[in-house]
Amino acid sequence: MARRYRPRQFADLLGQESIAQTLINALKTGTVAHAYLFTGARGVGKTSCARILAKALNCQKGPTPTPCDQCSSCEAIGEGEDIDVREIDGASNRGIDDVRAIRQEVATRPTRSRYKIYIIDEVHMLTKESFNALLKTLEEPPDHVKFIFATTEIQKVPVTIVSRCQRFDFAQLSAERIMAHLRRIVETEGHVAEDEALELLARRAGGSMRDAQSLLDQALAFSDGTMTATAVRQLFGLPRGEVVSQIGAALVHRDTAAALRLLQESCRAGSAPVDLLDQLIDYWRDLLMLACLGKDARTLNFGGSLRETMAAQATSIDVDLLLAGLDVLTAARQRLRGTAHVSTILETAIVRLSRLDQLLPIGQLLERADPSRTSSTAGVESSQTSASSTKEPASGKKKSPEPPTSPSIQGPPNLDDVWPKLLDRLGFVLKTRLQTGSRPAILGPNTLVITFPSEYNAAYEYCAQPVSRQQIEEALRASAGPSWSVRLEREGSPHESPQPAVTTPASPRIRWEQTMKKHPLLTHAREVLDAIPTNIDPDFGQPSAQPMRDETNPTEEP
Numbered sequence: 074m075a076r077r078y079r080p081r082q083f084a085d086l087l088g089q090e091s092i093a094q095t096l097i098n099a100l101k102t103g104t105v106a107h108a109y110l111f112t113g114a115r116g117v118g119k120t121s122c123a124r125i126l127a128k129a130l131n132c133q134k135g136p137t138p139t140p141c142d143q144c145s146s147c148e149a150i151g152e153g154e155d156i157d158v159r160e161i162d163g164a165s166n167r168g169i170d171d172v173r174a175i176r177q178e179v180a181t182r183p184t185r186s187r188y189k190i191y192i193i194d195e196v197h198m199l200t201k202e203s204f205n206a207l208l209k210t211l212e213e214p215p216d217h218v219k220f221i222f223a224t225t226e227i228q229k230v231p232v233t234i235v236s237r238c239q240r241f242d243f244a245q246l247s248a249e250r251i252m253a254h255l256r257r258i259v260e261t262e263g264h265v266a267e268d269e270a271l272e273l274l275a276r277r278a279g280g281s282m283r284d285a286q287s288l289l290d291q292a293l294a295f296s297d298g299t300m301t302a303t304a305v306r307q308l309f310g311l312p313r314g315e316v317v318s319q320i321g322a323a324l325v326h327r328d329t330a331a332a333l334r335l336l337q338e339s340c341r342a343g344s345a346p347v348d349l350l351d352q353l354i355d356y357w358r359d360l361l362m363l364a365c366l367g368k369d370a371r372t373l374n375f376g377g378s379l380r381e382t383m384a385a386q387a388t389s390i391d392v393d394l395l396l397a398g399l400d401v402l403t404a405a406r407q408r409l410r411g412t413a414h415v416s417t418i419l420e421t422a423i424v425r426l427s428r429l430d431q432l433l434p435i436g437q438l439l440e441r442a443d444p445s446r447t448s449s450t451a452g453v454e455s456s457q458t459s460a461s462s463t464k465e466p467a468s469g470k471k472k473s474p475e476p477p478t479s480p481s482i483q484g485p486p487n488l489d490d491v492w493p494k495l496l497d498r499l500g501f502v503l504k505t506r507l508q509t510g511s512r513p514a515i516l517g518p519n520t521l522v523i524t525f526p527s528e529y530n531a532a533y534e535y536c537a538q539p540v541s542r543q544q545i546e547e548a549l550r551a552s553a554g555p556s557w558s559v560r561l562e563r564e565g566s567p568h569e570s571p572q573p574a575v576t577t578p579a580s581p582r583i584r585w586e587q588t589m590k591k592h593p594l595l596t597h598a599r600e601v602l603d604a605i606p607t608n609i610d611p612d613f614g615q616p617s618a619q620p621m622r623d624e625t626n627p628t629e630e631p
Contacts, residue, residue, distance in 0.1 A: 075286040078258055080121045081142055081151065083129075087254060087282060088246040089118055095241070096122075097138040100129055105136070105238045108211055108220040110196075111568060113243030116283030119223040120160075122243075123192045127158045131186040132454040146186055157186040162196040163224075176210050179218045189218050196222040197229035198441055204231050211237050230267045245280025248272070255289050259300070264293055269302035273311060276355075276374065310345035317352045318379050320423075321360070324398075325386045329427040336423055348619040350422070354402045356383075358360065359394045363387035394429045401425045431540050488515050493523075494552035495545070503541055506532045519556050521549055526564045537561050562599075589613060 080086050083093040099105045111119040128140035128147045133369075140147050142185070151154035161171075175191060179389070183189040195197075199207075204492075211220060211234065224230055252275040257435060259266045274292060278285035288309075296304045306313065316339050323332035340346060355374035362370040364387040375383060404420035409415055492513050496504050507523065514522050525533035535541060542561065549557050589609050598606075 074258060074290045075263075075283050078286060080118060080125065082140070083122075083125055083138060086118050086122055087250055088126075089122065089243055092122065092241045092480045096129075100136050100138045103136075105130065105219070107214050107218070108238040109222065109525060110227075110230070110235060110238035110240045111221065111223045111243060112240065113225070114245050114280060115225055116281030116285075117243040117245060118282065119243055120192070120194055123221040123223060124153075127155075127188075127192065127219075128192045130188050130190065130219065131155070131157065135189070157183040157188070158192065160189045160192045160194065163193050163198040167199045167203060169200065169202040169206050172199070172206045176206065177233070179210060179215055182217055187217075190221065191218070192221045192223070194223045195225065195385075196234075197226045201231075204234055208233055208237070228284055231430065238543055246282055248278075251275040251280075251282060251285045258286070258289065259293075262293070264298055264300065266293075266296075266300040268303050270300045270305045273302060273309075273543060274306045277309065277311070281359040307343065310343050310348055312339045312344040312349050312352060314352075314375055314379060316344075316614055317349070317356050318375065318382060320353065321356045322382070322386060324423070324426045325360075325390050327427050327430060329424055332423050332427055336420065340416065346419045347409060350402065350406055350409070350419050353422075354399070354406065357395065357398050357402055359383055360387045360390070361392070361399065364390070364392050364395055397429055398426050401429075431543075443512070488513060490514065491521060491549070491553050495548050497547035498551055499544060503536065503544060506535050506541075507545070519554075520558055521553075522560045522562060524562045524564065530563070533561065533563055 083097055086093045109123075111122060113119055125140070128142070128150045130136050130151065132140040133144040133146055134141050142148070142151065146155065150158050150436070152175075152387060153160055160430055161175075179189065179191075181189075205581070210536060214220065222230075222234075227235070227240075227242075252271045255271050255274060256266070259271070270292070274288045277288060292300050292305050295308045305311065306522065316335060320332050320335045320339075323329075323335060336349065339349060352374075359370075359373045359375050360383060363384050367384075373380065373383075401422055405418050408418050412418065418540065420477045474478070497505065499507070523536070525536075546559050549559050590606060592613075595606050
């Protein structure tokens with residue numbers, strides 16, 4: 074079908090009306106350029122447009138914007154067999170010898186046609202030497218020679234080539250345009266197809282008309298004349314829209330187990346994980362459009378009966394979380410390239426989407442980076458409150474003091490008072506981790522420092538997770554006051570009490586790492602961001618790459 078229904082006139086180029094009109098005007102006014110560069114995604118009409126332009130130039134009734142498609146020249150060009158119109162594959166004819174042959178041929182006039190035309194497909198595959206050899210000929214070709222280049226990767230074409238051509242960017246086709254064209258093909262072929270089936274094929278084509286026609290050919294062969302949406306899903310492993318909607322609803326309601334269960338059931342039913350991920354991206358994008366545009370959202374991938382359900386879901390989730398969810402899904406889609414663990418990546422993305430509400434806001438991160446900001450603000454507020462409380466009303470009667478909104482510690486900081494209250498407000502697992510090996514201490518008036526010895530690294534990692542740390546901070550502020558903050562440290566931080574010396578001599582590598590951990594940059598990162606270095610590059614701290622010192626010579630300085 075892709076060959077039978079290939080465009081034969083400029084009017085047949087769907088979605089490229091502006092390009093077609095420009096070329097038609099050039100043919101009418103006789104201002105056809107000597108070189109054209111067509112760029113765009115696959116299957117959008119670049120090579121077809123090049124053939125139509127070649128027919129328009131060499132038609133026996135031309136040059137004309139409407140080639141007759143009946144003369145010997147038009148028929149030969151349409152079949153790719155004309156001796157004066159050479160179609161060259163840039164991927165297999167990319168060497169400098171091939172370009173030299175073209176340079177020798179352009180000097181001779183065409184055999185029977187008006188112009189000698191060279192159509193080079195995938196021109197970006199030519200070598201650098203080939204492009205350089207083509208420059209002079211491309212800039213000043215003979216009057217009887219025309220060049221038409223086509224490429225899907227314009228960024229790989231040298232700018233010296235682009236500047237010598239008229240460039241046209243071919244746009245991808247919308248799903249509506251593709252669906253309408255597929256319906257006309259089905260009717261012409263005498264088949265029957267459901268609208269939902271055609272919509273699935275149009276969306277799967279990704280803006281490529283050629284891909285859509287190839288998919289239609291395959292689906293009609295599988296459906297035996299009557300193409301249904303169920304048959305299309307079965308053939309290509311596409312999930313049902315209701316399943317994607319149910320997974321989306323589970324993610325919106327933070328039901329991780331339900332989302333994973335629906336995902337696994339859909340995969341067992343034959344849905345491809347890649348297609349599931351693509352449809353989840355479309356679904357999440359539709360939620361974002363509904364959240365931003367509301368009823369004005371028009372271009373949705375999921376519509377019909379699902380629109381009202383999705384509109385309700387869009388109002389129950391924040392736009393920032395929708396943006397973060399799209400980042401998670403698109404990053405997972407990129408990671409699928411070159412990996413065999415497709416299902417694992419998809420399941421990981423599902424779990425991350427269900428935990429979006431546990432992301433920390435920027436204000437809380439800034440508060441952690443600079444606890445003194447919150448402490449100073451709280452101090453100003455408390456001083457203002459104390460000053461206002463000393464004033465008496467005009468009637469001479471004193472107002473009774475209002476009860477505090479949250480519990481706070483009176484007088485100097487007391488670890489024996491803060492620590493038990495903090496533990497009582499935590500869950501069993503987190504409380505056990507804090508009690509195992511940690512050494513709490515109060516630094517200043519409003520900071521609780523919890524230090525973990527090196528042998529309790531697992532407990533530190535668990536407590537340092539964003540969710541666990543947020544729970545600790547909330548429990549501390551509920552127990553001690555809103556201006557309090559917590560700091561988690563490993564053994565070796567500057568606030569830690571001295572440890573007994575290790576009798577076993579450390580290896581040169583360990584001693585070097587201990588020295589590097591005292592670097593001003595790492596010290597500042599630990600104090601401001603509460604960051605812990607886990608792997609130090611051997612070249613860290615050196616102006617240029619130098620080899621590590623020899624293990625056999627431990628006295629040598631790093």
